[in-house]
Amino acid sequence: SLAPSEKLVALMSRFGFRSLLGELGVAEAPAPVAVRKSAGDAAWKIAYRETPAKAWLAAARKAKAVAVAVAESGQPDLLHEAGPVIGLALPDGRAAVFAEGELSANKDALGRLLADAGVAKLGHDLKSARRILRRFGLELAGPREDTMLAAYCLNPSRSRFDLEAVLAAYGGPPPGEQASRAAAIWPLAERLGGELRDG
Secondary structure: OOOOOHHHHHHHHHOOOHHHHHHHOOOOOOOOOOOOHHHOHHHHHHHHHHOOHHHHHHHHHHHOEEEEEEEEOOOOOOOOOOOEEEEEEOOOOOEEEEOHHHHHHOHHHHHHHHHOOOOEEEEOOHHHHHHHHHHOOOOOOOEEEEHHHHHHHHOOOOOOOOHHHHHHHOOOOOOOOHHHHHHHHHHHHHHHHHHHHHO
8 A cells, every 4th residue: 555645744744634644654753741740649748748839829920820620519508518629730740729618718818819810821611610619609810721721622523621631542541639730731832832823
């Protein structure tokens, strides 16, 4: 069989035919997304316990950028109302999670950080994150990069665009709790942003 020409390969790559290129044997498998060492669940728990929440939030404001991963907590019971679980990660991989008591105790400072348009926000499906946060009286301003939208632009024929599926497609580890999900967004955003610039 004839090998596709370089021009055809470039055209197929541009329009997202990566799986077909792989079947033709002309595209290398994507290099794995490397999640920073401190993004592991054990590492972030240690880092967070050793850093008071207010100091962590101050570091996030100083960094001028934070990755955000938001989910709703499980089913409410008689003692606890449903609420958001907010994972945040700094560019250096340090991450933290705010939920229940920690969220209540730091809601004002956290709210100021999330609403500060001068602090860039990265996330995977920021539209959903904004909707969840708004239900609990928190605003999300300063969106800079959405890895779900970037993944769609690069390959609109993909069947799933959730964080698990996109990380798996790029060889990244499956995300765990919200803090490690937020930490995984940084290297994924770098990778997808590079592909968008090169395309």
